[in-house]
Amino acid sequence: MSQEAKPAPVMASEAWEDPLTASLSTAFPDAGLSFARFRGQEFVIVPAAQVPALAEYLREREGFCYFTDLTVVDYPNDALRFETVIHLYALDKARRIRLKSRIADTAEFPSLSGIYAAANWLEREAFDMFGVRFAGHPNLKRILLPEDWQGHPLRKEKSILAMDNEWVRRHLEIESGQ
Amino acid sequence: MTSHLEGQELTLNMGPQHPSTHGVLRLVLKLEGERVKSVECVIGYLHRGVEKIGENRTYAQFAPYVDRMDYVSAVSNGLGYCLAVEHLIAVEAPARAQCVRIIFAELNRIASHLLWLGTHALDIGAMTALFYTMREREDVLKIFENYCGARLTTHAFRIGGLQYDLYEGFEAETRSFCESFKKRLDEYEKLLTKNPIWLERLKGVGVLSAEDCLAYGVSGPMIRASGVAWDLRKSNPYSGYGQYDFEVPTATSGDSYDRYLVRIEEMRQSIRIIEQGLERIPAGPILAKVPKVLKPAAGEVYISVEAPKGELGYYIVSDGSLHPYRVRVRPPSFINLATLEKIAVGALVADVVAIIGTIDIVLGEVDR
Numbered sequence: 434m435s436q437e438a439k440p441a442p443v444m445a446s447e448a449w450e451d452p453l454t455a456s457l458s459t460a461f462p463d464a465g466l467s468f469a470r471f472r473g474q475e476f477v478i479v480p481a482a483q484v485p486a487l488a489e490y491l492r493e494r495e496g497f498c499y500f501t502d503l504t505v506v507d508y509p510n511d512a513l514r515f516e517t518v519i520h521l522y523a524l525d526k527a528r529r530i531r532l533k534s535r536i537a538d539t540a541e542f543p544s545l546s547g548i549y550a551a552a553n554w555l556e557r558e559a560f561d562m563f564g565v566r567f568a569g570h571p572n573l574k575r576i577l578l579p580e581d582w583q584g585h586p587l588r589k590e591k592s593i594l595a596m597d598n599e600w601v602r603r604h605l606e607i608e609s610g611q
Numbered sequence: 612m613t614s615h616l617e618g619q620e621l622t623l624n625m626g627p628q629h630p631s632t633h634g635v636l637r638l639v640l641k642l643e644g645e646r647v648k649s650v651e652c653v654i655g656y657l658h659r660g661v662e663k664i665g666e667n668r669t670y671a672q673f674a675p676y677v678d679r680m681d682y683v684s685a686v687s688n689g690l691g692y693c694l695a696v697e698h699l700i701a702v703e704a705p706a707r708a709q710c711v712r713i714i715f716a717e718l719n720r721i722a723s724h725l726l727w728l729g730t731h732a733l734d735i736g737a738m739t740a741l742f743y744t745m746r747e748r749e750d751v752l753k754i755f756e757n758y759c760g761a762r763l764t765t766h767a768f769r770i771g772g773l774q775y776d777l778y779e780g781f782e783a784e785t786r787s788f789c790e791s792f793k794k795r796l797d798e799y800e801k802l803l804t805k806n807p808i809w810l811e812r813l814k815g816v817g818v819l820s821a822e823d824c825l826a827y828g829v830s831g832p833m834i835r836a837s838g839v840a841w842d843l844r845k846s847n848p849y850s851g852y853g854q855y856d857f858e859v860p861t862a863t864s865g866d867s868y869d870r871y872l873v874r875i876e877e878m879r880q881s882i883r884i885i886e887q888g889l890e891r892i893p894a895g896p897i898l899a900k901v902p903k904v905l906k907p908a909a910g911e912v913y914i915s916v917e918a919p920k921g922e923l924g925y926y927i928v929s930d931g932s933l934h935p936y937r938v939r940v941r942p943p944s945f946i947n948l949a950t951l952e953k954i955a956v957g958a959l960v961a962d963v964v965a966i967i968g969t970i971d972i973v974l975g976e977v978d979r
Contacts, residue, residue: 551828577655
Protein backbone atom coordinates (compact mmCIF):
# COMPACT_ATOMS: atom_id res chain seq x y z
CA MET A 434 0.00 0.00 0.00
CA SER A 435 2.62 2.54 -0.95
CA GLN A 436 1.42 6.07 -1.18
CA GLU A 437 1.82 7.61 -4.61
CA ALA A 438 2.92 11.22 -4.53
CA LYS A 439 -0.06 13.46 -5.07
CA PRO A 440 -0.27 17.24 -5.32
CA ALA A 441 -0.98 18.84 -1.99
CA PRO A 442 -4.73 19.04 -1.38
CA VAL A 443 -6.48 22.38 -1.39
CA MET A 444 -7.74 22.76 2.14
CA ALA A 445 -11.12 24.29 2.69
CA SER A 446 -11.09 27.28 5.00
CA GLU A 447 -12.84 30.54 5.66
CA ALA A 448 -11.74 33.96 6.84
CA TRP A 449 -11.16 34.53 10.55
CA GLU A 450 -11.22 38.00 12.06
CA ASP A 451 -11.69 38.95 15.69
CA PRO A 452 -9.84 40.89 18.43
CA LEU A 453 -7.11 38.25 18.54
CA THR A 454 -6.27 38.50 14.85
CA ALA A 455 -6.31 42.30 15.15
CA SER A 456 -3.92 42.14 18.09
CA LEU A 457 -1.56 39.80 16.22
CA SER A 458 -1.64 41.89 13.04
CA THR A 459 -0.76 44.99 15.05
CA ALA A 460 2.04 43.28 16.95
CA PHE A 461 3.50 41.59 13.86
CA PRO A 462 2.71 43.96 10.97
CA ASP A 463 5.38 42.69 8.57
CA ALA A 464 5.48 39.04 9.58
CA GLY A 465 3.22 37.87 6.77
CA LEU A 466 0.66 36.21 9.03
CA SER A 467 -2.56 34.96 7.53
CA PHE A 468 -5.61 33.88 9.47
CA ALA A 469 -8.21 31.29 8.61
CA ARG A 470 -10.58 28.80 10.19
CA PHE A 471 -12.13 25.48 9.30
CA ARG A 472 -15.09 23.90 11.11
CA GLY A 473 -14.81 26.61 13.74
CA GLN A 474 -11.14 25.90 14.49
CA GLU A 475 -8.81 28.83 14.06
CA PHE A 476 -5.29 28.77 12.69
CA VAL A 477 -2.51 31.17 11.82
CA ILE A 478 -0.20 30.56 8.89
CA VAL A 479 3.16 32.00 9.83
CA PRO A 480 6.68 31.95 8.35
CA ALA A 481 8.91 29.55 10.32
CA ALA A 482 11.34 32.23 11.46
CA GLN A 483 8.51 34.15 13.15
CA VAL A 484 7.17 31.20 15.17
CA PRO A 485 9.20 31.67 18.39
CA ALA A 486 8.35 35.38 18.60
CA LEU A 487 4.70 34.69 17.86
CA ALA A 488 4.52 31.85 20.39
CA GLU A 489 6.11 34.01 23.04
CA TYR A 490 3.71 36.86 22.30
CA LEU A 491 0.73 34.50 22.48
CA ARG A 492 1.91 33.18 25.80
CA GLU A 493 2.77 36.50 27.44
CA ARG A 494 0.01 38.72 26.06
CA GLU A 495 -2.86 36.49 25.05
CA GLY A 496 -2.74 33.81 27.74
CA PHE A 497 -1.86 30.85 25.51
CA CYS A 498 0.32 29.40 28.24
CA TYR A 499 -0.32 25.74 27.48
CA PHE A 500 1.63 23.98 24.74
CA THR A 501 -0.67 21.20 23.63
CA ASP A 502 1.06 19.58 20.72
CA LEU A 503 3.61 19.86 17.96
CA THR A 504 3.61 17.73 14.87
CA VAL A 505 4.52 17.74 11.19
CA VAL A 506 2.61 17.04 8.00
CA ASP A 507 4.56 16.08 4.90
CA TYR A 508 3.70 17.44 1.42
CA PRO A 509 6.53 15.92 -0.67
CA ASN A 510 5.62 17.68 -3.93
CA ASP A 511 5.82 21.17 -2.51
CA ALA A 512 9.02 23.19 -2.42
CA LEU A 513 8.33 23.93 1.24
CA ARG A 514 7.63 20.34 2.03
CA PHE A 515 7.18 20.09 5.79
CA GLU A 516 4.33 21.80 7.55
CA THR A 517 4.91 22.16 11.28
CA VAL A 518 1.66 22.29 13.21
CA ILE A 519 1.60 23.63 16.76
CA HIS A 520 -1.44 23.66 19.02
CA LEU A 521 -1.57 26.17 21.86
CA TYR A 522 -4.29 26.50 24.47
CA ALA A 523 -5.39 29.33 26.75
CA LEU A 524 -6.71 27.91 30.00
CA ASP A 525 -8.54 31.02 31.15
CA LYS A 526 -10.44 31.39 27.84
CA ALA A 527 -10.67 27.66 27.10
CA ARG A 528 -9.52 28.58 23.61
CA ARG A 529 -7.29 26.81 21.16
CA ILE A 530 -5.09 28.18 18.38
CA ARG A 531 -3.08 26.38 15.73
CA LEU A 532 0.14 27.73 14.22
CA LYS A 533 1.15 26.31 10.86
CA SER A 534 4.35 27.03 9.02
CA ARG A 535 6.19 25.49 6.11
CA ILE A 536 9.87 24.74 5.71
CA ALA A 537 11.91 23.16 2.92
CA ASP A 538 13.42 19.68 3.17
CA THR A 539 16.85 21.04 3.99
CA ALA A 540 15.81 23.91 6.25
CA GLU A 541 15.76 23.94 10.03
CA PHE A 542 12.83 24.91 12.20
CA PRO A 543 13.52 27.11 15.24
CA SER A 544 13.18 25.04 18.42
CA LEU A 545 10.57 26.13 20.95
CA SER A 546 11.99 24.04 23.79
CA GLY A 547 13.40 27.20 25.39
CA ILE A 548 9.93 28.75 25.56
CA TYR A 549 7.85 25.66 26.33
CA ALA A 550 9.47 22.66 28.04
CA ALA A 551 6.81 20.47 26.43
CA ALA A 552 8.34 21.09 23.01
CA ASN A 553 11.47 19.11 23.95
CA TRP A 554 10.12 15.58 23.50
CA LEU A 555 7.62 16.56 20.82
CA GLU A 556 10.36 18.03 18.65
CA ARG A 557 12.43 14.90 19.15
CA GLU A 558 9.48 12.85 17.96
CA ALA A 559 9.01 15.07 14.90
CA PHE A 560 12.72 14.68 14.13
CA ASP A 561 12.46 10.93 14.58
CA MET A 562 9.43 10.51 12.34
CA PHE A 563 10.12 13.13 9.65
CA GLY A 564 13.79 14.09 9.91
CA VAL A 565 12.88 17.72 10.48
CA ARG A 566 15.72 19.43 12.33
CA PHE A 567 15.06 21.92 15.12
CA ALA A 568 17.69 24.62 15.48
CA GLY A 569 18.66 25.22 19.10
CA HIS A 570 17.20 21.99 20.50
CA PRO A 571 19.36 20.81 23.43
CA ASN A 572 19.20 17.08 22.70
CA LEU A 573 17.89 16.38 19.21
CA LYS A 574 18.01 12.61 18.84
CA ARG A 575 15.57 9.82 18.10
CA ILE A 576 13.00 9.10 20.77
CA LEU A 577 10.72 6.26 19.65
CA LEU A 578 12.88 4.42 17.12
CA PRO A 579 16.27 2.83 17.84
CA GLU A 580 19.25 5.12 17.35
CA ASP A 581 20.69 3.03 14.50
CA TRP A 582 17.40 2.95 12.58
CA GLN A 583 17.64 4.25 9.02
CA GLY A 584 15.06 6.63 7.58
CA HIS A 585 12.10 8.59 8.87
CA PRO A 586 8.91 6.52 8.64
CA LEU A 587 6.23 9.19 8.46
CA ARG A 588 7.69 10.76 5.31
CA LYS A 589 5.26 10.12 2.51
CA GLU A 590 7.77 8.33 0.25
CA LYS A 591 8.25 5.68 2.93
CA SER A 592 5.98 2.76 2.16
CA ILE A 593 4.53 1.06 5.19
CA LEU A 594 5.99 -2.24 3.89
CA ALA A 595 9.48 -0.89 3.21
CA MET A 596 10.76 0.40 6.50
CA ASP A 597 14.25 -0.42 7.71
CA ASN A 598 14.14 -4.17 7.02
CA GLU A 599 17.92 -4.34 7.27
CA TRP A 600 17.68 -3.29 10.93
CA VAL A 601 15.04 -5.94 11.55
CA ARG A 602 17.23 -8.64 9.96
CA ARG A 603 20.27 -7.59 11.91
CA HIS A 604 18.66 -7.33 15.33
CA LEU A 605 15.74 -9.73 15.28
CA GLU A 606 17.08 -12.27 12.78
CA ILE A 607 13.83 -12.43 10.84
CA GLU A 608 13.25 -11.46 7.22
CA SER A 609 11.13 -8.42 7.91
CA GLY A 610 8.71 -7.05 10.44
CA GLN A 611 5.73 -7.74 8.17
CA MET B 612 33.60 -1.19 50.64
CA THR B 613 31.26 1.79 50.91
CA SER B 614 34.09 4.30 51.33
CA HIS B 615 35.25 3.35 47.85
CA LEU B 616 31.98 4.39 46.30
CA GLU B 617 31.55 7.65 48.14
CA GLY B 618 31.16 10.56 45.79
CA GLN B 619 31.17 8.28 42.81
CA GLU B 620 28.46 8.32 40.25
CA LEU B 621 26.72 5.06 39.55
CA THR B 622 24.70 4.41 36.43
CA LEU B 623 21.74 2.15 37.04
CA ASN B 624 19.65 0.71 34.28
CA MET B 625 16.02 0.21 35.30
CA GLY B 626 13.79 -1.68 32.92
CA PRO B 627 12.58 -2.27 30.26
CA GLN B 628 11.53 -5.47 32.02
CA HIS B 629 11.30 -4.04 35.51
CA PRO B 630 7.83 -4.80 36.92
CA SER B 631 7.29 -1.38 38.44
CA THR B 632 7.79 0.44 35.13
CA HIS B 633 4.35 -0.77 34.04
CA GLY B 634 5.39 -2.15 30.70
CA VAL B 635 8.52 -1.54 28.75
CA LEU B 636 9.84 1.74 30.06
CA ARG B 637 13.59 1.89 30.48
CA LEU B 638 15.23 4.43 32.74
CA VAL B 639 18.90 5.24 32.87
CA LEU B 640 19.48 6.58 36.37
CA LYS B 641 22.62 8.37 37.42
CA LEU B 642 22.97 7.88 41.16
CA GLU B 643 25.00 9.32 43.94
CA GLY B 644 24.44 6.88 46.75
CA GLU B 645 20.69 6.33 46.85
CA ARG B 646 19.93 9.76 45.41
CA VAL B 647 19.05 10.26 41.76
CA LYS B 648 21.20 12.85 39.99
CA SER B 649 19.62 12.53 36.58
CA VAL B 650 17.11 10.36 34.74
CA GLU B 651 16.85 9.58 31.09
CA CYS B 652 13.75 7.84 29.77
CA VAL B 653 14.37 5.40 26.94
CA ILE B 654 11.08 4.65 25.24
CA GLY B 655 9.79 3.25 21.98
CA TYR B 656 9.95 -0.48 22.75
CA LEU B 657 6.25 -0.75 21.94
CA HIS B 658 6.28 1.52 18.90
CA ARG B 659 3.98 0.14 16.21
CA GLY B 660 3.69 3.13 13.92
CA VAL B 661 0.02 3.80 14.67
CA GLU B 662 0.06 7.12 12.84
CA LYS B 663 1.55 5.54 9.71
CA ILE B 664 -1.03 2.76 9.84
CA GLY B 665 -3.72 5.45 9.97
CA GLU B 666 -2.57 6.86 6.64
CA ASN B 667 -2.95 3.42 5.09
CA ARG B 668 -6.45 2.62 6.33
CA THR B 669 -9.84 4.11 5.67
CA TYR B 670 -11.40 6.26 8.37
CA ALA B 671 -13.58 3.41 9.64
CA GLN B 672 -10.79 0.82 9.40
CA PHE B 673 -8.50 2.86 11.62
CA ALA B 674 -11.00 3.07 14.50
CA PRO B 675 -10.10 -0.31 16.10
CA TYR B 676 -6.39 0.57 16.06
CA VAL B 677 -6.81 3.50 18.43
CA ASP B 678 -8.11 1.12 21.14
CA ARG B 679 -4.67 -0.43 21.23
CA MET B 680 -2.82 2.70 22.30
CA ASP B 681 -4.00 3.21 25.86
CA TYR B 682 -5.38 -0.31 26.06
CA VAL B 683 -6.75 0.10 29.57
CA SER B 684 -9.04 2.93 28.48
CA ALA B 685 -9.97 1.94 24.96
CA VAL B 686 -13.38 3.57 25.23
CA SER B 687 -11.89 7.05 25.65
CA ASN B 688 -9.53 6.49 22.73
CA GLY B 689 -12.41 5.44 20.53
CA LEU B 690 -14.58 8.31 21.69
CA GLY B 691 -11.90 10.87 20.81
CA TYR B 692 -11.33 9.39 17.39
CA CYS B 693 -15.04 9.16 16.56
CA LEU B 694 -15.61 12.75 17.69
CA ALA B 695 -12.69 13.96 15.57
CA VAL B 696 -13.93 12.25 12.40
CA GLU B 697 -17.50 13.38 13.12
CA HIS B 698 -16.28 16.96 13.44
CA LEU B 699 -14.40 16.60 10.17
CA ILE B 700 -17.50 15.45 8.30
CA ALA B 701 -19.80 17.76 10.30
CA VAL B 702 -22.00 15.01 11.73
CA GLU B 703 -23.26 14.85 15.29
CA ALA B 704 -24.09 11.62 17.05
CA PRO B 705 -27.76 11.32 18.15
CA ALA B 706 -28.66 12.20 21.74
CA ARG B 707 -29.04 8.56 22.80
CA ALA B 708 -25.60 7.70 21.47
CA GLN B 709 -24.03 10.70 23.21
CA CYS B 710 -25.50 9.70 26.55
CA VAL B 711 -24.42 6.06 26.22
CA ARG B 712 -20.96 7.19 25.18
CA ILE B 713 -20.61 9.25 28.34
CA ILE B 714 -21.71 6.35 30.55
CA PHE B 715 -19.17 4.03 28.94
CA ALA B 716 -16.40 6.61 28.99
CA GLU B 717 -16.92 7.14 32.71
CA LEU B 718 -17.09 3.41 33.40
CA ASN B 719 -13.80 3.13 31.58
CA ARG B 720 -12.32 5.97 33.61
CA ILE B 721 -13.16 3.99 36.74
CA ALA B 722 -11.66 0.80 35.27
CA SER B 723 -8.49 2.67 34.30
CA HIS B 724 -8.11 4.36 37.68
CA LEU B 725 -8.76 1.04 39.44
CA LEU B 726 -6.01 -0.70 37.53
CA TRP B 727 -3.76 2.23 38.33
CA LEU B 728 -4.63 2.15 42.02
CA GLY B 729 -4.10 -1.60 42.40
CA THR B 730 -0.79 -1.77 40.57
CA HIS B 731 0.51 1.40 42.16
CA ALA B 732 -0.31 0.13 45.65
CA LEU B 733 1.45 -3.11 44.73
CA ASP B 734 4.56 -1.15 43.73
CA ILE B 735 4.54 0.57 47.09
CA GLY B 736 4.14 -2.74 48.90
CA ALA B 737 0.43 -2.73 49.72
CA MET B 738 -0.64 -5.93 48.07
CA THR B 739 -4.22 -6.12 49.35
CA ALA B 740 -5.58 -3.25 47.29
CA LEU B 741 -4.80 -4.98 44.00
CA PHE B 742 -7.16 -7.86 44.72
CA TYR B 743 -9.99 -5.51 45.63
CA THR B 744 -9.53 -3.19 42.66
CA MET B 745 -9.31 -6.10 40.23
CA ARG B 746 -12.58 -7.45 41.63
CA GLU B 747 -14.42 -4.17 40.97
CA ARG B 748 -12.75 -3.66 37.62
CA GLU B 749 -14.04 -7.07 36.63
CA ASP B 750 -17.62 -5.80 37.11
CA VAL B 751 -16.95 -2.96 34.67
CA LEU B 752 -15.29 -5.25 32.14
CA LYS B 753 -18.30 -7.60 32.37
CA ILE B 754 -20.57 -4.72 31.42
CA PHE B 755 -18.33 -3.98 28.42
CA GLU B 756 -18.32 -7.64 27.50
CA ASN B 757 -22.09 -7.88 27.68
CA TYR B 758 -22.39 -4.77 25.55
CA CYS B 759 -19.96 -5.42 22.73
CA GLY B 760 -18.27 -8.77 23.36
CA ALA B 761 -14.86 -7.31 24.16
CA ARG B 762 -13.38 -6.46 27.53
CA LEU B 763 -10.33 -4.33 26.84
CA THR B 764 -10.07 -3.29 23.20
CA THR B 765 -13.77 -2.67 23.01
CA HIS B 766 -14.22 -0.68 19.80
CA ALA B 767 -17.53 0.21 21.44
CA PHE B 768 -18.42 3.22 19.26
CA ARG B 769 -18.78 3.89 15.56
CA ILE B 770 -18.28 7.05 13.56
CA GLY B 771 -21.67 8.74 13.88
CA GLY B 772 -22.85 7.00 17.03
CA LEU B 773 -23.04 3.40 18.21
CA GLN B 774 -23.20 0.08 16.47
CA TYR B 775 -25.11 -1.75 19.20
CA ASP B 776 -27.99 -0.58 21.27
CA LEU B 777 -27.92 -1.22 25.00
CA TYR B 778 -28.55 -4.80 26.05
CA GLU B 779 -31.37 -5.86 28.32
CA GLY B 780 -30.34 -5.51 31.92
CA PHE B 781 -27.66 -2.92 31.23
CA GLU B 782 -29.27 -0.30 33.42
CA ALA B 783 -29.81 -2.66 36.36
CA GLU B 784 -26.26 -4.00 36.16
CA THR B 785 -24.71 -0.56 35.97
CA ARG B 786 -26.89 0.77 38.76
CA SER B 787 -25.98 -2.07 41.06
CA PHE B 788 -22.30 -1.56 40.23
CA CYS B 789 -22.58 2.14 41.13
CA GLU B 790 -24.28 1.32 44.42
CA SER B 791 -21.70 -1.21 45.53
CA PHE B 792 -18.75 0.74 44.18
CA LYS B 793 -19.41 3.75 46.39
CA LYS B 794 -18.93 1.54 49.45
CA ARG B 795 -15.88 -0.09 47.92
CA LEU B 796 -14.24 3.27 47.36
CA ASP B 797 -14.63 4.03 51.06
CA GLU B 798 -12.99 0.69 51.79
CA TYR B 799 -10.00 1.53 49.61
CA GLU B 800 -9.65 4.80 51.42
CA LYS B 801 -9.77 3.02 54.77
CA LEU B 802 -6.94 0.81 53.60
CA LEU B 803 -4.74 3.53 52.19
CA THR B 804 -5.60 7.18 52.76
CA LYS B 805 -4.44 7.38 56.38
CA ASN B 806 -2.10 4.42 56.30
CA PRO B 807 1.22 5.64 57.78
CA ILE B 808 3.35 3.65 55.31
CA TRP B 809 1.30 4.93 52.39
CA LEU B 810 1.69 8.52 53.63
CA GLU B 811 5.40 8.06 54.21
CA ARG B 812 5.94 6.75 50.70
CA LEU B 813 3.85 9.31 48.83
CA LYS B 814 3.76 12.59 50.76
CA GLY B 815 6.16 15.12 49.33
CA VAL B 816 7.42 12.66 46.72
CA GLY B 817 7.61 13.77 43.08
CA VAL B 818 6.35 17.30 43.61
CA LEU B 819 5.34 19.08 40.42
CA SER B 820 4.42 22.77 40.58
CA ALA B 821 1.53 24.29 38.64
CA GLU B 822 4.00 26.35 36.55
CA ASP B 823 5.92 23.23 35.59
CA CYS B 824 2.68 21.47 34.69
CA LEU B 825 1.84 24.24 32.25
CA ALA B 826 5.36 24.41 30.82
CA TYR B 827 5.46 20.66 30.24
CA GLY B 828 1.92 20.46 28.90
CA VAL B 829 0.87 18.09 31.67
CA SER B 830 -2.82 17.22 31.70
CA GLY B 831 -5.36 15.08 33.50
CA PRO B 832 -5.25 14.17 37.20
CA MET B 833 -1.59 15.24 37.31
CA ILE B 834 -2.23 18.91 36.56
CA ARG B 835 -5.29 18.93 38.83
CA ALA B 836 -3.22 17.55 41.72
CA SER B 837 -0.98 20.60 41.28
CA GLY B 838 -3.91 22.94 41.82
CA VAL B 839 -5.03 23.73 38.26
CA ALA B 840 -8.76 23.03 38.02
CA TRP B 841 -8.74 22.23 34.33
CA ASP B 842 -10.77 19.43 32.88
CA LEU B 843 -11.77 19.34 29.21
CA ARG B 844 -15.16 17.91 30.16
CA LYS B 845 -15.85 21.24 31.90
CA SER B 846 -13.80 23.73 29.90
CA ASN B 847 -14.57 22.46 26.39
CA PRO B 848 -17.51 20.09 26.86
CA TYR B 849 -18.00 17.43 24.21
CA SER B 850 -20.62 14.75 23.69
CA GLY B 851 -23.01 16.62 25.99
CA TYR B 852 -20.86 16.75 29.16
CA GLY B 853 -22.10 20.32 29.61
CA GLN B 854 -25.48 18.99 30.81
CA TYR B 855 -24.05 16.91 33.64
CA ASP B 856 -23.49 18.05 37.17
CA PHE B 857 -20.07 17.07 38.50
CA GLU B 858 -17.06 18.60 40.16
CA VAL B 859 -13.44 18.78 39.10
CA PRO B 860 -11.44 17.55 42.09
CA THR B 861 -8.15 19.30 42.72
CA ALA B 862 -5.40 19.25 45.30
CA THR B 863 -2.71 21.74 46.13
CA SER B 864 0.72 20.30 46.72
CA GLY B 865 1.26 18.39 43.45
CA ASP B 866 2.93 15.40 45.09
CA SER B 867 2.27 11.71 44.57
CA TYR B 868 -0.20 11.61 47.46
CA ASP B 869 -2.30 14.40 45.95
CA ARG B 870 -2.36 12.61 42.62
CA TYR B 871 -3.75 9.61 44.49
CA LEU B 872 -6.42 11.70 46.22
CA VAL B 873 -7.48 13.34 42.95
CA ARG B 874 -7.92 10.01 41.19
CA ILE B 875 -9.95 8.58 44.07
CA GLU B 876 -12.25 11.60 44.00
CA GLU B 877 -12.50 11.42 40.21
CA MET B 878 -13.94 7.94 40.53
CA ARG B 879 -16.66 9.32 42.85
CA GLN B 880 -17.46 12.02 40.30
CA SER B 881 -17.57 9.43 37.53
CA ILE B 882 -20.20 7.53 39.51
CA ARG B 883 -22.21 10.75 39.77
CA ILE B 884 -22.04 11.23 36.01
CA ILE B 885 -23.00 7.62 35.31
CA GLU B 886 -26.01 7.84 37.63
CA GLN B 887 -27.18 11.02 35.95
CA GLY B 888 -26.68 9.39 32.57
CA LEU B 889 -28.75 6.36 33.55
CA GLU B 890 -31.59 8.66 34.62
CA ARG B 891 -31.81 10.34 31.25
CA ILE B 892 -30.88 7.90 28.48
CA PRO B 893 -33.07 9.29 25.69
CA ALA B 894 -34.97 7.09 23.28
CA GLY B 895 -34.24 7.37 19.60
CA PRO B 896 -31.72 6.36 16.97
CA ILE B 897 -28.18 5.38 17.93
CA LEU B 898 -26.42 6.13 14.66
CA ALA B 899 -26.46 9.34 12.64
CA LYS B 900 -26.64 9.25 8.87
CA VAL B 901 -23.05 8.66 7.82
CA PRO B 902 -22.06 7.65 4.28
CA LYS B 903 -20.93 4.03 3.95
CA VAL B 904 -17.88 5.25 2.02
CA LEU B 905 -16.34 8.09 3.95
CA LYS B 906 -14.57 10.75 1.90
CA PRO B 907 -14.34 13.90 4.02
CA ALA B 908 -13.70 17.20 2.23
CA ALA B 909 -10.09 18.35 2.34
CA GLY B 910 -9.51 20.04 5.65
CA GLU B 911 -8.16 19.50 9.13
CA VAL B 912 -9.50 19.28 12.66
CA TYR B 913 -8.09 18.84 16.14
CA ILE B 914 -10.43 17.32 18.72
CA SER B 915 -9.46 16.24 22.18
CA VAL B 916 -11.16 14.47 25.06
CA GLU B 917 -10.42 14.13 28.76
CA ALA B 918 -9.10 10.58 28.84
CA PRO B 919 -8.27 9.00 32.23
CA LYS B 920 -4.62 9.96 31.70
CA GLY B 921 -5.23 13.49 30.44
CA GLU B 922 -5.86 15.33 27.19
CA LEU B 923 -6.05 12.83 24.36
CA GLY B 924 -6.15 14.68 21.05
CA TYR B 925 -6.54 13.72 17.43
CA TYR B 926 -5.34 15.98 14.65
CA ILE B 927 -6.71 14.64 11.39
CA VAL B 928 -5.83 16.06 7.97
CA SER B 929 -8.01 14.98 5.07
CA ASP B 930 -7.05 15.40 1.43
CA GLY B 931 -10.51 14.42 0.25
CA SER B 932 -9.60 10.77 -0.34
CA LEU B 933 -10.63 7.55 1.39
CA HIS B 934 -7.62 7.56 3.70
CA PRO B 935 -6.64 10.23 6.21
CA TYR B 936 -3.70 12.23 4.86
CA ARG B 937 -2.31 12.46 8.37
CA VAL B 938 -3.54 11.25 11.75
CA ARG B 939 -1.70 12.69 14.68
CA VAL B 940 -2.39 11.43 18.18
CA ARG B 941 -1.63 13.77 21.05
CA PRO B 942 -0.79 11.21 23.73
CA PRO B 943 -1.25 12.33 27.34
CA SER B 944 0.99 9.58 28.77
CA PHE B 945 3.92 10.54 26.52
CA ILE B 946 3.75 14.19 27.48
CA ASN B 947 3.16 13.54 31.20
CA LEU B 948 6.09 11.10 31.27
CA ALA B 949 8.49 13.82 30.08
CA THR B 950 8.20 15.42 33.52
CA LEU B 951 9.84 12.38 35.12
CA GLU B 952 13.25 13.62 33.93
CA LYS B 953 12.65 16.68 36.10
CA ILE B 954 10.74 15.54 39.18
CA ALA B 955 12.74 12.38 39.90
CA VAL B 956 15.97 14.36 40.30
CA GLY B 957 17.00 14.35 43.96
CA ALA B 958 14.60 11.53 44.84
CA LEU B 959 15.56 8.14 46.24
CA VAL B 960 15.58 5.17 43.89
CA ALA B 961 12.59 3.71 45.69
CA ASP B 962 10.72 6.98 45.19
CA VAL B 963 11.24 6.77 41.43
CA VAL B 964 8.92 3.76 41.53
CA ALA B 965 6.28 5.78 43.38
CA ILE B 966 6.64 8.67 40.94
CA ILE B 967 6.30 6.51 37.83
CA GLY B 968 3.25 4.97 39.46
CA THR B 969 1.45 8.24 40.10
CA ILE B 970 2.27 9.70 36.68
CA ASP B 971 0.12 6.78 35.45
CA ILE B 972 1.55 5.88 32.08
CA VAL B 973 0.54 3.20 29.65
CA LEU B 974 3.42 2.35 27.36
CA GLY B 975 1.12 1.40 24.51
CA GLU B 976 0.19 5.06 24.34
CA VAL B 977 3.63 6.49 25.10
CA ASP B 978 5.17 4.54 22.22
CA ARG B 979 2.17 4.20 19.90
